[in-house]
Amino acid sequence: MKTKTAVDIAGLKLKNPVLTASGTVGFGEEYAPYLDLSGLGALVVKTITLKPRAGNPPPRITETPAGVINAVGLQNPGVEALVADILPRLARFGVPVIVSIAGETAGEYARLAGRLDGVPGIAALEVNISCPNVKAGGIAFGTEPAMTAEVVRRVRENTALPVIAKLSPNVTDIRTIALAAAGAGADALSLINTLSAMVIDVERRRPLLGNVFGGLSGPAVRPVAVRAVWQVYRAVALPLIGMGGIMTARDALEFILAGARAVAVGTANLVNPGAAAAVAAGLEQYLAEQGIGDINELVGAAHRTGG
Amino acid sequence: MTYITDAKVVSHRRVAAGCRRLVLAAPDIAQAVKPGQFLHVRCDGGTRAGHPRGAPTSVGRIGLGWVGSADPLLRRPLSVHDADRERGTVTILYRVVGRGTGLLAEKRTGERVNVLGPLGRGFEPPGHPRQSGHPCQPGHPRQWVGHRRVAIVGGGLGVVPLFFLARELSVGVPPGIQPANAGTPGHSGVPRRAVAVFQGARTAAELDVVDFSILPVDLFTATDDGSRGHAGSVVELFLDTVCHEPVDWVSAAGPPGMLRALAGALETLGLSGEFSLEERMGCGIGACVCCSCRIGTPERWEYRRVCADGPVFPAREVVWE
Ligand SMILES: Cc1cc2nc3c(=O)[nH]c(=O)nc-3n(C[C@H](O)[C@H](O)[C@H](O)COP(=O)(O)OP(=O)(O)OC[C@H]3O[C@@H](n4cnc5c(N)ncnc54)[C@H](O)[C@@H]3O)c2cc1C
Ligand SMILES: Cc1cc2nc3c(=O)[nH]c(=O)nc-3n(C[C@H](O)[C@H](O)[C@H](O)COP(=O)(O)O)c2cc1C
Ligand code: FES
Numbered sequence: 324m325k326t327k328t329a330v331d332i333a334g335l336k337l338k339n340p341v342l343t344a345s346g347t348v349g350f351g352e353e354y355a356p357y358l359d360l361s362g363l364g365a366l367v368v369k370t371i372t373l374k375p376r377a378g379n380p381p382p383r384i385t386e387t388p389a390g391v392i393n394a395v396g397l398q399n400p401g402v403e404a405l406v407a408d409i410l411p412r413l414a415r416f417g418v419p420v421i422v423s424i425a426g427e428t429a430g431e432y433a434r435l436a437g438r439l440d441g442v443p444g445i446a447a448l449e450v451n452i453s454c455p456n457v458k459a460g461g462i463a464f465g466t467e468p469a470m471t472a473e474v475v476r477r478v479r480e481n482t483a484l485p486v487i488a489k490l491s492p493n494v495t496d497i498r499t500i501a502l503a504a505a506g507a508g509a510d511a512l513s514l515i516n517t518l519s520a521m522v523i524d525v526e527r528r529r530p531l532l533g534n535v536f537g538g539l540s541g542p543a544v545r546p547v548a549v550r551a552v553w554q555v556y557r558a559v560a561l562p563l564i565g566m567g568g569i570m571t572a573r574d575a576l577e578f579i580l581a582g583a584r585a586v587a588v589g590t591a592n593l594v595n596p597g598a599a600a601a602v603a604a605g606l607e608q609y610l611a612e613q614g615i616g617d618i619n620e621l622v623g624a625a626h627r628t629g630g
Numbered sequence: 631m632t633y634i635t636d637a638k639v640v641s642h643r644r645v646a647a648g649c650r651r652l653v654l655a656a657p658d659i660a661q662a663v664k665p666g667q668f669l670h671v672r673c674d675g676g677t678r679a680g681h682p683r684g685a686p687t688s689v690g691r692i693g694l695g696w697v698g699s700a701d702p703l704l705r706r707p708l709s710v711h712d713a714d715r716e717r718g719t720v721t722i723l724y725r726v727v728g729r730g731t732g733l734l735a736e737k738r739t740g741e742r743v744n745v746l747g748p749l750g751r752g753f754e755p756p757g758h759p760r761q762s763g764h765p766c767q768p769g770h771p772r773q774w775v776g777h778r779r780v781a782i783v784g785g786g787l788g789v790v791p792l793f794f795l796a797r798e799l800s801v802g803v804p805p806g807i808q809p810a811n812a813g814t815p816g817h818s819g820v821p822r823r824a825v826a827v828f829q830g831a832r833t834a835a836e837l838d839v840v841d842f843s844i845l846p847v848d849l850f851t852a853t854d855d856g857s858r859g860h861a862g863s864v865v866e867l868f869l870d871t872v873c874h875e876p877v878d879w880v881s882a883a884g885p886p887g888m889l890r891a892l893a894g895a896l897e898t899l900g901l902s903g904e905f906s907l908e909e910r911m912g913c914g915i916g917a918c919v920c921c922s923c924r925i926g927t928p929e930r931w932e933y934r935r936v937c938a939d940g941p942v943f944p945a946r947e948v949v950w951e
Contacts, residue, residue: 349917353938356632357915369919377933382910384920386729389700393912398919398933542700570700593912594672594703596634596746 326610327617328603330364330584332562333485333510335447337364337419337585340618341575341603344566344589345370345423345449345489346395348599350409351416357596360416362603364585368409370423370451373431373438375401380533385522390543390568391590392520394534397425397454402438410444419446421487424478425454429470433477440482448484450475450509453491453516454538465491465516468503479508487564489513490551492544497551498558505559513564513587514555515548541590542568549581556582556623570598572605579618580625632749632915633658636742640719646839648726649787650735651711652743657718659747663710665795666752666881666906666942669722670705670914672744673730706730707911707937709791709883710748711840723790723840749914750941753795753881753904755780781877781903782847783868783892785830785884789840791906792827792883800825800846823848826877830864830888833857865891872899879903880945890950903945909936924949 328339345367348354360366378398385392400409405422413420422445426432432450439445452465452474464470465488475488488504490497492515501512517538524531548567556563565583568590569575575586591598610618637654645651659669711723726735737743780799784792800823825847831837834857842849851859852867860867865888868880880903882892889905896903912920916938923943925934931949934940 347913347918349919353913353915353917357634378919378922381922383922384704384910384912384918386702386704389703391703391912393918393920395919398922541703590703593914593918594705596913596915 326607326615327619328607328610330619332487332564332585333447335365335419335485335511339364339603339606340579340583340585341599341606342367342421342564342566342585342587343592343599344587345451346393347589347592350405351413351418351420354592354596355416358592358600360418362600363418364603365419365421365446366413366416367421367423367449367587368405368413369399370397370425370454371399371402371405371435372397372425372427373402373435375399375404382531382533383537385531385537387520387522387539388543390520390539390541391593392522392532392537392539393517394532394537396534402435406438406442410442414444420444421447421449423449423451423489425451426474429464429473429477432474433481436478436481436484436486440484445484447487447510448478448482449487449489449513450478451489451516453489453493463491463493465489465500466494468499471500472503472507475504475507475509485510487511487513489516490555491516492547492551492567493519498554501555501559501561505561509561511562511564512555512559513566514551515544515567518544518547540567542570542574544568545574545577549577552578552581552583553625556626569602570594572602572609575602575606576609576621579621580623582623582626584619584622631658631662632747633662634744634746635659637720637745639737639739639741639743641739642737645723646835649723649839650726651721651723652734652737653719653721654743654745655718656720656745659745660713660715660718660720663713663720663748664752665710665798666791667748667750668707668709668791668914668941669720669745669747670749670911671708671722671730671734671746672705673702674733702730702733704730704912705746705914706734707749707908707914709906709941710794711790712794712797723787725787746914750937751939753791753906753942755795755799755879755881755904779824779826779877779879781826781828781868781872781880783828783830783864783880783882783884785864785888786832786836787839788882788884788888788906789829789842790883792881793840793842793845795881796825796827796842796845796847826850826871826875828852828864828868828871830854830867830884863891864888865895868892869895869899872901877901881942882906882945886950889948893945893948893950896945904942905945905948906941907936907943907948908941911937913937924951 379396520539545568565578566587883906922933
């Protein structure tokens with residue numbers, strides 16, 4: 324039986340629903356020896372800012388049971404390097420590229436969107452308003468509905484590309500942020516970014532990470548992320564990209580059943596550079612085994628069967 | 631070329647209190663690896679999850695299906711201690727310090743360990759036979775080109791990757807060659823081997839973890855407690871020694887304090903060299919920028935990736951905190 328794995332996210336046609344989560348595969352090239360990038364639904368590159376950013380002092384990563392905590396601090400070469408060097412090199416991989424952007428002011432987001440508009444090789448923009456490692460005036464943009472709306476609206480005004488807002492779980496009610504993003508013109512939502520977290524080095528009796536706080540990801544956050552997708556699916560009619568602790572196709576299915584039309588694999592790439600391809604292959608095999616003709620039939624299916 | 635593979639444990643032995651030597655069958659890695667490179671090792675539950683192609687699928691075990699344990703999640707960077715290209719094995723030598731190495735220590739002969747590697751840029755001392763275009767093949771007679779005398783300086787378990795380097799640099803080199811600088815003012819005049827190893831440790835027992843005396847090198851040892859060799863730091867010993875037996879290059883690895891002191895010594899002597907650094911890693915392949923260290927000058931530095939730009943960096947470019 325022929326199964327259909329293609330999905331449509333706000334006009335963006337993906338051959339399958341599996342993406343890479345921003346920041347976990349860099350700009351993709353390092354993964355090419357282990358992962359057939361053309362087999363991905365899309366590659367979401369590391370968040371880019373207007374100017375190059377050095378990022379936070381080391382150590383930048385540590386672990387906790389079933390999770391990792393990173394405090395990279397958006398180290399990136401800046402938008403001009405992306406346009407001049409990186410995007411042209413990515414073309415050969417034959418994978419839709421989603422560019423993640425972040426700024427320190429709503430104006431910076433707007434300028435980034437404008438700069439990237441019309442640049443060849445970009446399939447969509449993901450607006451990172453949720454990085455716990457960089458903050459404007461002490462808080463992430465995506466923890467406040469008015470700021471979320473402001474940033475999304477300014478990006479929307481400056482680009483013809485599909486706009487995906489990436490939401491933070493570090494909020495009281497993620498639905499209010501999702502509604503704000505939808506109202507401001509987002510075409511889709513990514514959820515979730517990492518949870519604010521920290522680890523203390525008991526030997527040295529001080530915070531372990533150079534930045535004190537970091538963002539928690541990996542299997543430890545999966546139930547939180549699935550809950551967020553479930554809630555937002557009920558509140559907002561936009562297509563959702565679910566992520567948080569996906570290691571296997573089974574994990575991805577949880578997100579799809581909760582309402583995600585696509586999923587992104589993040590931390591699993593660090594553990595196994597072939598993880599995203601294995602998740603995609605596993606989903607396909609599941610559909611075949613279950614006799615399901617189209618993966619879209621599963622999107623949000625858990626809502627219809629009770630709960 | 632790097633590989634991801636479920637390597638079979640050929641042997642796994644305790645070599646000293648809290649230290650273990652693990653020999654893995656990994657022919658591709660054994661062929662490709664250079665001294666100073668490392669493996670990214672899944673310490674638990676990694677065997678099936680590590681397969682890029684995924685495990686057999688069925689309902690309930692989908693795609694990657696069974697991931698084994700998700701704790702610890704991250705791989706552990708461990709230097710290659712030695713490689714036997716003929717037998718197709720790589721050896722790592724590690725100290726059991728925490729959760730990952732603790733679980734690794736339980737692997738028995740015949741079990742499998744998922745490893746990714748070889749990773750990183752290794753040691754590149756100038757005058758290395760490899761750089762003369764001479765094939766580094768087993769059984770091939772080495773020619774020592776350049777006739778340079780390389781000092782290898784290691785502290786604690788930093789000597790792990792240095793053993794591989796010392797072996798590659800010294801094997802096949804005729805004993806007692808006159809280095810290019812023999813006869814220069816201050817040289818002792820004694821024919822010396824092409825490789826001088828300076829090994830420092832806290833105690834004699836710690837020195838025994840890696841035995842350089844089985845290699846054709848000149849060996850100088852130092853212990854903090856004076857239980858063997860020079861009593862004091864290996865950097866002091868290095869300075870005292872090279873004043874009358876000059877060397878041309880220094881390849882070093884060890885705790886940050888030692889490397890920092892050595893950097894000062896190299897500056898005093900006007901010597902060049904290279905240091906192997908450590909930092910906490912995520913991916914190990916250069917994508918996540920988690921493993922950054924400062925490279926440049928104290929005034930102008932940038933973060934570089936230990937896993938992909940290093941772990942070996944030019945000594946004078948390392949910017950200490
Ligand atoms: C390039 C490189 C080569 C290394 N080679 C060796 C070697 O040959 N032999 C050896 O004994 N050790 C080596 N180390 C250090 C080794 O990686 C750590 O001791 C090990 O990761 C500790 O893991 P754990 O789970 O037992 O400890 P935990 O403390 O439980 O680890 C928690 C986290 O901290 C990280 N971590 C802890 N200590 C270090 C460290 N010193 N450097 C980097 N990350 C660390 C771990 O990888 C893990 O992500 C090397 C490190 C690097 C970066
Ligand atoms: C090392 C690391 C770096 C990350 N960098 C970014 C980033 O630059 N931009 C972003 O939007 N999210 C970033 N994230 C968050 C991931 O994209 C993802 O939202 C989160 O990790 C949850 O998914 P996971 O559990 O599958 O990793 C990063 C995560 C990790 C682990
Ligand atoms: S560990 Fe990911 S870039 Fe070095």
